[in-house]
Amino acid sequence: MHAYAETERTRVRRLPDRARHDVATVHAILDAGLVCTVSFVDDGRPIAIPTAYARVGDALVLHGSSKSRTLLAAAAGAELCLTVTHLDGLVLARSAFHHSVNYRSVVIFGRADAVTDPERKMQLLRAFTERLYPGRWVEAREPNEQELKATLVVSLPITEAVAKVRTGGPIDDVEDMERPVWAGVVPLRLAAGTPVVDTGVPSDSAIPALAWPPG
Amino acid sequence: MHAYAETERTRVRRLPDRARHDVATVHAILDAGLVCTVSFVDDGRPIAIPTAYARVGDALVLHGSSKSRTLLAAAAGAELCLTVTHLDGLVLARSAFHHSVNYRSVVIFGRADAVTDPERKMQLLRAFTERLYPGRWVEAREPNEQELKATLVVSLPITEAVAKVRTGGPIDDVEDMERPVWAGVVPLRLAAGTPVVDTGVPSDSAIPALAWPPG
Numbered sequence: 238m239h240a241y242a243e244t245e246r247t248r249v250r251r252l253p254d255r256a257r258h259d260v261a262t263v264h265a266i267l268d269a270g271l272v273c274t275v276s277f278v279d280d281g282r283p284i285a286i287p288t289a290y291a292r293v294g295d296a297l298v299l300h301g302s303s304k305s306r307t308l309l310a311a312a313a314g315a316e317l318c319l320t321v322t323h324l325d326g327l328v329l330a331r332s333a334f335h336h337s338v339n340y341r342s343v344v345i346f347g348r349a350d351a352v353t354d355p356e357r358k359m360q361l362l363r364a365f366t367e368r369l370y371p372g373r374w375v376e377a378r379e380p381n382e383q384e385l386k387a388t389l390v391v392s393l394p395i396t397e398a399v400a401k402v403r404t405g406g407p408i409d410d411v412e413d414m415e416r417p418v419w420a421g422v423v424p425l426r427l428a429a430g431t432p433v434v435d436t437g438v439p440s441d442s443a444i445p446a447l448a449w450p451p452g
Numbered sequence: 453m454h455a456y457a458e459t460e461r462t463r464v465r466r467l468p469d470r471a472r473h474d475v476a477t478v479h480a481i482l483d484a485g486l487v488c489t490v491s492f493v494d495d496g497r498p499i500a501i502p503t504a505y506a507r508v509g510d511a512l513v514l515h516g517s518s519k520s521r522t523l524l525a526a527a528a529g530a531e532l533c534l535t536v537t538h539l540d541g542l543v544l545a546r547s548a549f550h551h552s553v554n555y556r557s558v559v560i561f562g563r564a565d566a567v568t569d570p571e572r573k574m575q576l577l578r579a580f581t582e583r584l585y586p587g588r589w590v591e592a593r594e595p596n597e598q599e600l601k602a603t604l605v606v607s608l609p610i611t612e613a614v615a616k617v618r619t620g621g622p623i624d625d626v627e628d629m630e631r632p633v634w635a636g637v638v639p640l641r642l643a644a645g646t647p648v649v650d651t652g653v654p655s656d657s658a659i660p661a662l663a664w665p666p667g
Contacts, residue, residue: 246499251520271553274535276491276498284461285491285500287537287557305466320489322502324642329660332593333581334603338486342502366548376633378547388549406650418591419657424645425665427539435621435635442634445544450640 246346247399257400266341266400267292269323269451271369275299276318277310290319291365296392297345298352298361303389311391312351319345319393327423330407331416337407339422343400349393358390370445426452461561462614472615481556481615482507482536484666486584490514491533492525505534506580511607512560513567513576518604526606527566534560534608542638545622546631552622554637558615564608573605585660641667 240258241247249256257263267290276285286307291298297319301308311317326339352358362385363374380388407420427450434444454475456462464471472478482505491500501522506513512534516523526532541554567573577600578589595603622635642665649659 246497251517272537272539272555274489274491274500274537276489276500276533278493278496278498281493281496282461282531282561283491283493283498283500283533284559285489285498285533285535286559287535287555289553302466316497318491318498318500320500320502322487322489324487327584327644327662327664329585329588330592332595332599333577333589334593334595334599336581336592338504340487340502344499344501346497362548366551369542370544373544373551374548377545377551378549378628378631380547380549384547384549406648413593414652416593417654417657419659420650420653421659422648422650423662424648425642426645427640428643429542430639430641433621433637433639435637437629438635439632442632444634444636444638447542447638449542 241396241398244397247344247397249399249401255401255403257402263343263395263398263400264292266323266343267297267321269341270321271449274320275307275311276320277307277315279310291368293361293364295395297395298365298390298392299349300362300365300388300390303387305389308389308391311349312389314348317347317349317393324425326425328407329420329423331409331413331418331420335407335409337403339403341400341402343398345393345395345398347393347397349391352390352392355385358385358388361390361392362388369447369449371448373445376445456611456613459612462559462612464614464616470616470618472617478558478610478613478615479507481538481558482512484538484556485536486664489535490522490526491535492522492530494525506583508576508579510610512610513580513605513607514564515577515580515603515605518602520604523604523606526564527604529563532562532564532608539640541640543622544635544638546624546628546633546635550622550624552618554618556615556617558613560608560610561612562608564606567605567607570600573600573603576605576607577603584662584664586663588660591660
C-alpha cells in the first residue's frame with residue numbers, strides 16, 4: 238500500500254487507530270471535499286482562512302485573487318497547514334462522555350509554489366472546474382488574459398499528510414449497556430438541493446452534470 | 453447594532469462587502485456549525501486540527517482528551533485562530549472566472565483559558581450536549597469524576613472575530629450575459645439521514661430530538 242511516511246507532525250498521538258497514512262485514503266477524503274482551511278503564521282501568530290481547493294495528481298491546488306493575503310503568503314513560500322474535514326455523523330452513546338462524531342479529515346503540511354506558466358495555470362483552473370462540473374470548461378467562457386493575470390494559482394505537493402477517520406456506532410462502557418436510552422448514529426451528508434436558475438438563462442439550457450458533492 | 457471592533461487581523465481586505473462584524477451574524481454562523489479548525493503555532497510552524505465546539509454566551513468552548521496536543525496548547529495560552537465554514541451553494545456563472553461558492557465563515561483570534569472548576573466544567577459539557585440534543589443530558593449517564601478529569605475544557609472569549617458571507621447568484625460580465633449556457637446556484641446543506649440504532653437498544657427507546665443541524 239502506497240503510504241506517506243510518518244513525520245513528527247503527522248504522527249497521530251491521540252487515538253492512533255483512527256490515523257490513516259495511505260495515499261488512497263488521503264486522496265479520497267480530499268476529493269470528497271471542496272473547501273479547506275489554509276493556516277499560516279503571520280508575525281508569530283496563526284491565521285487560518287477557508288478557501289476552495291482541488292487535488293490535481295499529487296498536489297493540492299488553490300486559486301484566488303492575486304491580492305489575496307493568504308495566497309500571497311502561500312506563493313511566498315510560507316509554511317502551510319491545510320485541513321479538510323467531513324462531518325459524517327452524530328454518535329449518541331448511553332453516557333454523555335462517549336458521545337462523539339463520525340468524520341473524515343486530512344491535514345497536510347508543506348510549502349506551495351506559485352504557478353506562473355500561463356498554460357499550466359489554465360490547465361489547473363480547468364481541472365478545478367472540471368472536477369465539479371464535467372464539460373463545463375468548454376460550455377462557459379474560458380478565462381481571458383486579464384482574468385488569468387488577476388488569478389493567483391498555487392500548488393502544494395502532498396508529501397507530508399495524514400488522514401483521521403472515525404466510523405461506526407457508539408462505544409459505551411459495559412456497565413452502561415442496560416441503560417434504557419436510545420443510542421446509535423445519525424448520518425450526516427452534504428446534500429445538493431434544487432438548482433436556482435439565474436435570470437435571463439435560456440429556458441432550454443440544461444443544468445450541468447454535477448460530479449460533486451459525492452454520494 | 454452590537455459589533456466586534458475591527459482589528460488589523462479582522463479587517464477583510466479582499467471583497468470587504470462580504471465582511472460582517474456584527475455579533476448576531478457571528479453567533480448565528482457559529483451556532484449553525486459543530487466542527488471548527490483550531491490553528492496554533494508550534495515551533496514557528498502552523499498546525500490546524502478539526503475539533504467540535506459549542507458557543508456558550510460570549511465564549512467558544514472546546515473539549516477533548518486531557519492529552520490532546522491541540523487542547524494542551526490552547527490551555528497553555530497559545531495564540532489561536534478558530535475557523536468555522538459552512539458551504540451553502542455552488543455558483544455557476546457564464547464564464548469560468550466568475551464561478552464561485554456561497555458560504556458563511558467565521559474567523560476568531562484569541563487565547564483560551566482552561567476551565568478547571570469541576571462545576572463550571574460540567575455546566576459547559578452539558579451545554580455542549582444540550583445544544584445538539586435537548587434533554588439528552590439527563591437521559592444519558594452524566595460524566596463521573598474520572599471522566600471529568602480525563603476531559604480538558606477550554607474557553608475562548610469571542611472578542612476579535614469576523615464573519616464573511618457570500619449569498620446569491622452569479623455575477624457575470626455584461627458581455628457574457630447572452631451566452632446560451634445554464635447559470636445559477638446549486639444550494640448545499642448538511643442533511644441528517646435515517647438514524648442507525650445501536651445493537652441492544654430497547655425497541656421502545658425514542659430517538660432524541662435533534663436541535664442540529666439547522667434547517
